[in-house]
Amino acid sequence: MAEKSAKNVLEPYAWLLQIITGLAMVGLVTFHFLTTHMVEHALSFESVSLRFQDYGYKIIYALLLIFVAFHAFNGLRAIALDTEFGMKRKKLVNWSMVVVFLAALIVGLYIMFLF
């Protein structure tokens, strides 16, 4: 039980990062929502590619991507570990979340560097 798994180094940082990314995302997601909904035709191919050519946007979107991906998959990881089923397969859960996180980053960056 708890004694066996006492050497647990990552959980505290996962929790801290979940809070930090969560707070940062409140600002970033609001920004994302406003840029895509405040202007007409903000989602047409042209305006999307125009935005992505701007370095400011690129940096903000890269940050948003990293934060969102971490927050989402660390959240799912926590949900999975809350169950006996997930806890029994702790390593599998942890590693698959790392893989999905990286995959999301790669897909996201790929999209960004199309422009």
Next chain:
Amino acid sequence: MEFRIRRFDGENSFWQSYEVPTKKGMTVLECLYYIRDNLDSTLSFRASCRMGICGSCAVKINGKPKLACETQVSELKNPIVVEPLDNFKVLKDLVVDFEGFFAKHKMVKPFIVRDDIDYNSPVELIQTPKELAKYYNYSLCIKCGACVSVCPAAATSEDYLGPAALVAAYRFCADSRDKDCKDRIEIISSERGVWRCHSAMACSEVCPKKIEPAKAVQLLRRKAIIHSIKKLFRW
């Protein structure tokens, strides 16, 4: 008043109703005694002190965990539905298995740890009222298990230490007489410890002693974070 009780005989779970003549001032526990003494001697439940101290009589009354000895019948709607606590294995009727609960309590070392105690020439350990106030509230826990029975994390994770054990851990970590909290911190920061808490705070809502277990867990988590950051930089 009608008492609808969820019973369990070791194999089958079933509902049974009893009609109890109640009067003002009667508690649910008194009614359970009435049923056992006059209507059905096979009904099992736990109780001891009858005054909210021992923590053995916690049951689910009309959907919420409460101490049967401190719940007035006059406050409740008819019929009164009594069930065993959730998140515990039912042994018989309203009696649930507390073995794991107390094992977890033991695990967090619920006692003062010091290396300078000399029983041959005992000295008084001085504590200021301010130091007492830091943990006093949490020392009121009567280990009734109500908090664990509503905790969503405990519902799906049998080994999660749970609010009650974590309250005990914090109570001793916050005690100025305790000299070694590190061991306890290591235990509660395992993945079966504080990280399973997601602040649903149901425990604080139902605790009959109003000791805010949820807050104890968060304060403990703060200690765990500081501890692991310190460890990272080898302070």
Next chain:
Amino acid sequence: MRIMKWFKPVSLQDLAFAFQRLTGFILAMYLILHLAFLSTLSDPLTYESLIAITVSPTFLPLDSLLVLCGIYHGLNGIRVIIHELGYLHEHRKALLVICAILTVIAWLYATWVMYEVV
């Protein structure tokens, strides 16, 4: 299933928790969809045809619900963070009410913005 117990609250506090879980899960699934959708940016024609479907009045109510999930998850998240850092436990009910009110206001505003532009 035992995980259904996450969604059987005994008080407003754990009702908020149940919704946090639910919205979190929905948003995570949406993130995956969103990234898959945006991959079509490599082909402008597919992208334009898909965007024509999703950015339309028929899709607006769904979009608005998604935004509600996001706003709730964010604001309730801030509330939870305050408590997880060990503060304001004594005022948890008031905080919950404030959070609910802010969620509704922000959602109405966001929905208004969305309807204005389309």
